[in-house]
Amino acid sequence: MRGFVFYLAIGLLAALAQTSFLPLFFPPGLRPDLLLVLVIYLGLSEHMLRAVLLVLLLGGIQDSFSGTSLGLYIFVYLAVLLQVRLLSEHLNVESPPLLLLLIAGGTLVQDLLLAFCLTIFADVGSVVHILLPSFPLHVFVNLVAAAIGLFFILRIRPLFGFRSGLAGLMYQSKRHGS
Numbered sequence: 001m002r003g004f005v006f007y008l009a010i011g012l013l014a015a016l017a018q019t020s021f022l023p024l025f026f027p028p029g030l031r032p033d034l035l036l037v038l039v040i041y042l043g044l045s046e047h048m049l050r051a052v053l054l055v056l057l058l059g060g061i062q063d064s065f066s067g068t069s070l071g072l073y074i075f076v077y078l079a080v081l082l083q084v085r086l087l088s089e090h091l092n093v094e095s096p097p098l099l100l101l102l103i104a105g106g107t108l109v110q111d112l113l114l115a116f117c118l119t120i121f122a123d124v125g126s127v128v129h130i131l132l133p134s135f136p137l138h139v140f141v142n143l144v145a146a147a148i149g150l151f152f153i154l155r156i157r158p159l160f161g162f163r164s165g166l167a168g169l170m171y172q173s174k175r176h177g178s
Helices: 002-025 034-045 048-066 072-088 096-121 135-160 172-176
Strands: none
Touching: 002 034, 002 048, 034 048, 034 072, 034 096, 034 135, 048 072, 072 096, 096 135
16 A cells, blocks of 8 residues: 555656646656656556556546546556556566666557547547657657656665565566566
């Protein structure tokens, strides 16, 4: 329960920073998606049920703060979480370069799903022409935000009784034996 509240508080702070604080200092193309970074980290570090519940809450928070289509970010973040979980079963989940690669892939999936959903379900015209040219900059900004966030999360986790280092998947030892 303590971890759930910790990640929910981090998510609330990230959503507040992303929607109120960062727009004051960064132009629209240079704003990182802090909640996406947290969703990917949750996919690597938490049990599936806890990660899904947190992602549903974080997606709802993102929709209520900045979304015009209710449920859009819930769907997108849940799809990214499932992608991370599927990939992490076959890869070394305690590798920092893997986390950065997953953030780049998660950014691609997020942008493509947002473009698809907004094109099909919303009446906003062709958003693909807006999202795809900004994709490389979006990946770069998310990678920088992930590196900074990873630094702080790895420093804060031991203060709350969590083990140091990257968390890895908690169920991996049950599946692979030791």
